[in-house]
Amino acid sequence: MFSIANKKKVRMQQKLKIIKIGGKLIENEQNLSVFLDDFVKLKGAKILVHGGGNMATEVAGKLGFETKMLDGRRITDKNSMEVITMVYGGLINKNIVAKLQHLECNAIGLCGADGNSIISKKRPVKEVDFGYVGDIVKINSAFISSLLEQKIVPVFSAISYGGEGQLFNTNADSVASEIARALSHDFETELYYCFEKKGVLANADDDESVIENLDRRKYKDLIEKKVITDGMLPKLQNCFEALENGVERIFLGNSELLQKKSKHTKIIA
Amino acid sequence: MFSIANKKKVRMQQKLKIIKIGGKLIENEQNLSVFLDDFVKLKGAKILVHGGGNMATEVAGKLGFETKMLDGRRITDKNSMEVITMVYGGLINKNIVAKLQHLECNAIGLCGADGNSIISKKRPVKEVDFGYVGDIVKINSAFISSLLEQKIVPVFSAISYGGEGQLFNTNADSVASEIARALSHDFETELYYCFEKKGVLANADDDESVIENLDRRKYKDLIEKKVITDGMLPKLQNCFEALENGVERIFLGNSELLQKKSKHTKIIA
Numbered sequence: 001m002f003s004i005a006n007k008k009k010v011r012m013q014q015k016l017k018i019i020k021i022g023g024k025l026i027e028n029e030q031n032l033s034v035f036l037d038d039f040v041k042l043k044g045a046k047i048l049v050h051g052g053g054n055m056a057t058e059v060a061g062k063l064g065f066e067t068k069m070l071d072g073r074r075i076t077d078k079n080s081m082e083v084i085t086m087v088y089g090g091l092i093n094k095n096i097v098a099k100l101q102h103l104e105c106n107a108i109g110l111c112g113a114d115g116n117s118i119i120s121k122k123r124p125v126k127e128v129d130f131g132y133v134g135d136i137v138k139i140n141s142a143f144i145s146s147l148l149e150q151k152i153v154p155v156f157s158a159i160s161y162g163g164e165g166q167l168f169n170t171n172a173d174s175v176a177s178e179i180a181r182a183l184s185h186d187f188e189t190e191l192y193y194c195f196e197k198k199g200v201l202a203n204a205d206d207d208e209s210v211i212e213n214l215d216r217r218k219y220k221d222l223i224e225k226k227v228i229t230d231g232m233l234p235k236l237q238n239c240f241e242a243l244e245n246g247v248e249r250i251f252l253g254n255s256e257l258l259q260k261k262s263k264h265t266k267i268i269a
Numbered sequence: 270m271f272s273i274a275n276k277k278k279v280r281m282q283q284k285l286k287i288i289k290i291g292g293k294l295i296e297n298e299q300n301l302s303v304f305l306d307d308f309v310k311l312k313g314a315k316i317l318v319h320g321g322g323n324m325a326t327e328v329a330g331k332l333g334f335e336t337k338m339l340d341g342r343r344i345t346d347k348n349s350m351e352v353i354t355m356v357y358g359g360l361i362n363k364n365i366v367a368k369l370q371h372l373e374c375n376a377i378g379l380c381g382a383d384g385n386s387i388i389s390k391k392r393p394v395k396e397v398d399f400g401y402v403g404d405i406v407k408i409n410s411a412f413i414s415s416l417l418e419q420k421i422v423p424v425f426s427a428i429s430y431g432g433e434g435q436l437f438n439t440n441a442d443s444v445a446s447e448i449a450r451a452l453s454h455d456f457e458t459e460l461y462y463c464f465e466k467k468g469v470l471a472n473a474d475d476d477e478s479v480i481e482n483l484d485r486r487k488y489k490d491l492i493e494k495k496v497i498t499d500g501m502l503p504k505l506q507n508c509f510e511a512l513e514n515g516v517e518r519i520f521l522g523n524s525e526l527l528q529k530k531s532k533h534t535k536i537i538a
Contacts, residue, residue: 059355063331082360086328090359091351094428094436098382102434108383113367115377115421146419152384159363165371167363 016045016148016187020176022195023053025255026092035194036096038258040105045148045187047179048107050096051158051172056080056087070128072231076169081132084169085111088157096155107153112160113167115143118175120160120168134160134168136175139182148187173235177242184246191242191250192257193235199253199265200236202227210253210263216240239267285314285417285456289445291464292322294524295361304463305365307527309374314417314456316448317376319365320427320441325349325356339397341500345438350401353438354380357426365424376422381429382436384412387444389429389437403429403437405444408451417456442504446511453515460511460519461526462504468522468534469505471496479522479532485509508536 019039025031039048053074057067060083068075076084093109100107112118120134147154156179158172173193180191199210202222211218219236222228228236239250251257253264288308294300308317322343326336329352337344345353362378369376381387389403416423425448427441442462449460468479471491480487488505491497497505508519520526522533 059332062333063328085363086355086359088359089363090355090357094354094358094380094382097380098430098436099434101382101385101430102432106385108379110377111363111366113363113370113376113378116370116375150415161367161370163371165368167367 013186013188014045016047016180016183016189017042017192018047018049018176018180018183018189019192019194019258020049020172022172022193023051023055024196025194026050026052026096027054031255032096033099035255035258036099036103038255040100040103042258046153047144047148047183048096048153048155049158049172049176049179050088050092050155052088052092055092056084059083059087070130073130074133074169075128075130076132078132081167081169085159085167089159089167093155093157100153100155105153106151107155108147109155109157111157111167112170112175116140116161117143118156118160118170118178120162120170122162122168132162132166132168134162134170136160136170136178139178141182141186144179144183145186173238177238177247180247181242181245184248189247191239191247193239193250193252194255194257195252197252197254198263200228200232208263211265212263213266213268215268236267240269243267243269282455282457283314284459285316285449285452286311286459286461287316287318287445287449287452288461288463288527289318289441291441291462292320292324293465294463295319295321295365296323300524301365302368304524304527305368305372307524309369309372311527315422316413316417316452317365317422317424318427318441318445318448319357319361319424321357321361324361325353328352328356339399342399343402343438344397344399345401347401350436350438354428354436358428358436362424362426369422369424374422375420376424377416378424378426380426380436381439381444385409385430386412387425387429387439387447389431389439391431391437401431401435401437403431403439405429405439405447408447410451410455413448413452414455442507446507446516449516450511450514453517458516460508460516462508462519462521463524463526464521466521466523467532469497469501477532480534481532482535482537484537505536509538512536512538 065079089111097107097109117140119138123133160170162168180189202209250267256262334348358380366376366378386409388407392402429439431437449458471478519536525531
């Protein structure tokens with residue numbers, strides 16, 4: 001039973017916001033700048049997670065490497081992994097940190113190998129070998145908490161550590177939700193997915209048809225009606241699993257989501 | 270006057286080793302592996318500093334960017350700075366951290382913007398505008414010490430934070446010596462420069478002609494005799510300044526230096 005004492009304990013926990021920023025917000029200098037202005041205004045402990053798929057594809061192309069995709073997922077060979085390490089782990093990550101420092105936000109840029117923070121294992125080979133792609137098996141929440149206690153803002157690129165000295169490309173949505181789940185033991189966690197849309201749409205062709213509250217029943221209903229398809233399916237599956245594993249609240253929306261200035265989707269249990 | 274009590278205090282300080290690894294050791298997978306094996310065996314607090322000049326030049330070339338050098342120094346335009354951020358801050362840095370984690374050394378990869386750790390200002394334009402090149406003005410030793418206290422090993426790429434959201438390319442030797450100087454308030458610091466030679470050579474054509482002990486008098490003498498020239502001059506100037514500013518001991522040698530298995534140069538005050 002959920003006692004009053006327990007409720008009080010939960011209410012007294014420090015809040016933590018985990019924000020995942022999507023590719024299209026990163027790639028445009030102006031969009032990124034507006035987003036980071038909103039990000040630094042968020043009060044309390046916070047973590048930023050980013051990928052950077054299109055930029056990696058662009059750099060790979062310039063270097064003469066072909067990018068292979070399957071159902072929107074990157075098949076990551078050795079060359080691709082090097083490009084991802086350069087672009088996500090270096091270029092995007094360090095530039096975001098520099099911009100945050102300029103906004104007086106004391107950030108630190110990390111990948112999963114740093115402080116042994118995000119541990120993964122190679123995705124099992126079934127019909128397809130995704131190559132250097134890892135699924136998360138452990139988050140080092142003690143290390144991440146120690147940074148938050150020092151009022152440092154971790155900025156994670158979507159790269160995990162697969163053991164044996166190997167870095168793995170990892171889905172940025174999963175990085176955000178796994179961090180939120182792991183940290184929910186010590187914090188009251190909120191998860192924010194910022195992308196190019198205002199939220200989950202009832203009609204893909206109408207950007208204003210935002211579903212403002214989405215629970216599991218409605219979610220199943222929308223899957224049956226084929227309103228929710230493709231990339232949104234695993235993202236939302238991820239959300240409901242996070243809610244069942246300690247994350248308090250989840251929001252999806254565009255760059256204005258952080259200040260709740262526009263319509264957005266709230267996922268509820 | 271230097272009292273016995275003070276001497277005791279110094280003797281009781283925790284030791285810290287700052288190791289700078291040169292480009293040629295990084296670029297060869299086998300050399301790097303041997304070096305890191307020796308590095309993890311070093312007892313106590315330690316910091317690794319790396320650049321990666323040739324690899325950046327190679328990637329820049331593949332991307333179609335021309336690399337401009339002047340007296341061995343890179344003129345860093347916007348494109349060059351992006352490549353350096355990718356190669357030093359991403360590819361080299363994160364791969365070293367992954368390899369160290371594999372050797373059970375809990376490392377964290379940083380550039381100067383991370384935790385506001387290395388602050389620089391743009392090198393003044395005199396005859397030449399070096400572009401995005403920064404000279405160090407401040408080391409955030411409190412942040413670096415807090416990592417060392419947690420038994421975390423910082424791995425710094427030679428990128429500093431110039432304020433205004435800007436990253437700067439910074440000489441890796443200077444990054445190592447400035448960190449050593451700043452941390453010498455809290456630690457008994459030793460500085461190691463690992464490069465392709467066994468040390469400072471009396472005869473540039475004889476790799477065995479290592480000057481094993483070098484003090485300032487001998488150094489001046491060797492400059493006059495033109496034994497020390499070119500790249501070695503600023504490196505050694507840097508060393509003597511570090512010794513005068515709190516660093517206890519400085520060593521120069523090849524990858525075997527860390528385990529003192531071969532001849533090397535010791536710089537003394």
